[in-house]
Each structure stands twice: as C-alpha cells, then as structure tokens.
Amino acid sequence: MSLTFASWNINSIRTRAHLVKDWLDRNEACTLLCLQEIKCEAHQFPPLFEEAGFHVAVAGQKAYNGVALISRAPLTITTDHLPGFESDEARYIEAELDDVTIGNLYLPNGNSGGEAGFAKKLNFFDALYHRARALQQGGRSFAFIGDYNVCPTDEDYAPKALSPDDALLHPESRAGFRRLLWSGLTDALRCLHPTGQHYTFWDYQAGAYQRNSGLRIDHALLSPRLADRLTSFTIDKDERGRDKPSDHVPVVVKLDTAQSSHE
DNA sequence: ATGCCATCCCGCGGATGA
Numbered sequence: 001m002s003l004t005f006a007s008w009n010i011n012s013i014r015t016r017a018h019l020v021k022d023w024l025d026r027n028e029a030c031t032l033l034c035l036q037e038i039k040c041e042a043h044q045f046p047p048l049f050e051e052a053g054f055h056v057a058v059a060g061q062k063a064y065n066g067v068a069l070i071s072r073a074p075l076t077i078t079t080d081h082l083p084g085f086e087s088d089e090a091r092y093i094e095a096e097l098d099d100v101t102i103g104n105l106y107l108p109n110g111n112s113g114g115e116a117g118f119a120k121k122l123n124f125f126d127a128l129y130h131r132a133r134a135l136q137q138g139g140r141s142f143a144f145i146g147d148y149n150v151c152p153t154d155e156d157y158a159p160k161a162l163s164p165d166d167a168l169l170h171p172e173s174r175a176g177f178r179r180l181l182w183s184g185l186t187d188a189l190r191c192l193h194p195t196g197q198h199y200t201f202w203d204y205q206a207g208a209y210q211r212n213s214g215l216r217i218d219h220a221l222l223s224p225r226l227a228d229r230l231t232s233f234t235i236d237k238d239e240r241g242r243d244k245p246s247d248h249v250p251v252v253v254k255l256d257t258a259q260s261s262h263e
Numbered sequence: 264a265t266g267c268c269a270t271c272c273c274g275c276g277g278a279t280g281a
Contacts, residue, residue, distance in 0.1 A: 109280060
C-alpha cells in the first residue's frame, strides 16, 4: 500500500499543539508525523491528539530535545533511543508501520559544549550508521527522518546564513551524512530535486524567512526498496509564515504502493 | 556584529538553538 509520512521540528509541542493539529487536519493523507524538539516529558505532551483518535508515542525529557510520533495507524515501537548513542538525551524513537521501520531523529547541533558537544554529534552519526547496517542486515525497509542538523552541501544553505566554521557545515558532519548515503541510503529530496535551493529552516532573527536566508537540515533517508517507491518529497514552506511558527517547516515523503515480488 | 528571536527553567538572567 502507499504510505505518506512527515517530519517537523516543532520547537515546543506545548506552544504549538494547535498548529500541529491544524496541519494534521489539512493533511489527512499523512499517516505518521515525526516531531522533534517537543521540549517536554511524556506526561506533559498535549492530550488533544489522543483525544482525537491519534496514536502517540513519546521519548521526552524536561526542557530540551524530545521526539514523538503521532500516527493515524497503530504503531509498534521498536526502541525509544538510538543504540550506541551514549547519552540520556531524548533524540530518537523508532517504530514499525506495516512492513516499514521509521526512525525519527533529532541529531545534536554540535555548536555548544565545546569538543565534547561536537563529539556527541559525530557519535550520533556513527550510531545511526550502525543502526542502518543492523536494519539492512535484518532485511527491513526503513527510513531515517528528522532534523539532521547538517547542510550536506554548500547548496543547502543561503549565503551568510551560517558562519563558515559552524558545526552544521563541518566536514566531519558532512562526512557523517555521506557515510549514510554510501551505505546505500537515498536522500529523498535530492533524488527528486538534484539541484536548487530547498530550505526547511529559517532563523527567527533578522528577517531570515523574508530574505529566504534558510537552511536544508531536515532530511529523509530511504533504504533501497523504499527509494524505489518514492513519488514525492514536499517542503511545507507556508507553515513558516503562520503566526508564532516553529523555525522549521514540515517535510512530507510519499511512497507508492509496494510492488509484489514475482517468483 | 555572535545580537538580531524564541524556547525552557520553580526564572527574575542564562543556556540552547543553528
């Protein structure tokens, strides 16, 4: 069957629960929404989604980070942390939806905390690579979607939107992303739109959105069989223009019906 | 120019974000 799923760094779900609910109501084809930076613990997650019939799974923590899944279909949670990422920070939750495994991730920014902070970012990339290998070896179709906090190439950020030494541009950050591609994953946006500016984040400061001074940092990486089913990747840029928006916008992946195997 | 803006915390300014 076809499958549509999405990712949105919401920058506090308690502040923007109504925006998410409105978005879900206008995007009925979206089966699963992956959220990052919910910035609360599970018991603080707004109840309106479950009250409206959605299935909700939360890996939360106080004040910072936190990821969640909001689904129209029942989910099986496989893990609420990324194996091999040695941290208590809530940055990963993974679920099975039919025959597809979805990993929802919030990668460390890497600009704070000095060398240890940047090492944490690289550690997450390394753990994600090993998670990909494990899922591949288990024969699973999977997608890693979320806020990767990396601009993969110079085409993925507006001139002067970041300082040249920013952790989002660091060669080792980009190498971590490329290593996932080399393991066989497909960058869904670049598969369909090989060139051009396709930003997913605009800073709150200095009129970045009005100047289109953005970044492409929210990505979906697809395993080979899912990449074969990819039909569209859309960036819901209009959400950035709403009242009190997140600084990120939703990205939506559509997959066609799986082909049945012959012989 | 490392601020501009926005979130969180049992706040009264600081850490974090990217």
